[in-house]
Amino acid sequence: MLQPSRVGCRNLKLRPLTRLGEHWRSASKLLMRYELHFRDIKIGDVTEDDADFPNLWGTIVYNESLECPTSEEQKRLARFIELNQDSIQLVDVEHEQDVSAELDAINKELEAFNDYIETDDWLLIADNGKRLPILCPILRHDGEIVWRWNTCEMNDE
16 A cells, blocks of 8 residues: 555556647547546546546546645545545455455545545546536546546536
């Protein structure tokens, strides 16, 4: 497990991309690029890789302010991201080994972060500035992100 004071975010080496309007192209596939935000805090830069309704996924490069957080709000958000990553990592292996105690401990700690989970404040901002609401994303240690559109919020716009 990572140190609570530091989120283990690493810059990923993404395949070469070429810009095409608000889309990016890699190996003849158009990829969308976004900024991930929680309220007014930029979490990182996201490249959409693929989708299978209702999920979309891609890669995220975290904002430097979350790698070494200074404010209490940044530290709390960084801890939530770390717990999110740890929880998903355990869920991925729970069919191979008993991780129920570790998962229960993380889930108990995650209860203090319901304001990050049960909220409409997550959004992706496209290159053209369009704000696209999403549900709380799933963040993995390997830089993968999985999200779903918050269609309730999209219909309100």
